[in-house]
Amino acid sequence: MEKEFTTTSPEETITRGKEFAQELHPGDVVCLHGDLGAGKTHFVKGMAEAFGIARDEIQSPTFTLINELQGNMSLYHFDCYRMESPREALEIGAEEYFYDDGVCVIEWPERILSLIPPEALWVSIEAPDKKTRKFVIGKKGL
Ligand code: ADP
Ligand code: MG
Numbered sequence: 001m002e003k004e005f006t007t008t009s010p011e012e013t014i015t016r017g018k019e020f021a022q023e024l025h026p027g028d029v030v031c032l033h034g035d036l037g038a039g040k041t042h043f044v045k046g047m048a049e050a051f052g053i054a055r056d057e058i059q060s061p062t063f064t065l066i067n068e069l070q071g072n073m074s075l076y077h078f079d080c081y082r083m084e085s086p087r088e089a090l091e092i093g094a095e096e097y098f099y100d101d102g103v104c105v106i107e108w109p110e111r112i113l114s115l116i117p118p119e120a121l122w123v124s125i126e127a128p129d130k131k132t133r134k135f136v137i138g139k140k141g142l
Contacts, residue, residue: 002138008131013039014055016135017046020123024050026073026101029117031109034125039133040107043123044077047105051075065092074102080111089115 007013020043024030030047032040041060048058051071058077059067065088067077076097083089089112097104098117109116124136 004136007133010042013042013133014046017043018050020137021047021050024103028103029098029120030103030105031116031120031122032105032107032125033109033122035127038125038127040125044105048075066097076102076104078104078106080106080108083111086112086115
């Protein structure tokens, strides 16, 4: 699923997130790699829509480390920004989510890199300017 594309609005990023998620399968783990404001959460809003979950249920910033959303497939939205170590993620049962048959999507995967399953899909996002976001899907970002 190696792919590159550019978006020029938040709405376009949501649309791309939705299209991306339509190709996913139960049990997939998706890592979103990009700086603060890259558009990770907007991409997740689109993913949610693909599963029949309202975009408004996807929050940014998230203060809960894992947000469980139930649509026609479970979506487990991780925001690891505030995690100090992989141990913290283990303590809240992160690995059980990774090996569950829902889809996991992880913001700030670099915080818990040692726990990320090797078969995870990577989406890397860069922001060359205020409105443009460049996405590379399928390449391990780290
Ligand atoms: P992250 O979760 O990576 O921190 P968010 O999705 O919360 O990022 O926020 C992205 C920010 O960038 C928002 O303020 C949004 O309005 C802005 N933005 C500008 N252009 C885009 C774009 N093409 N795609 C997504 N967000 C964009
Ligand atoms: Mg975010």
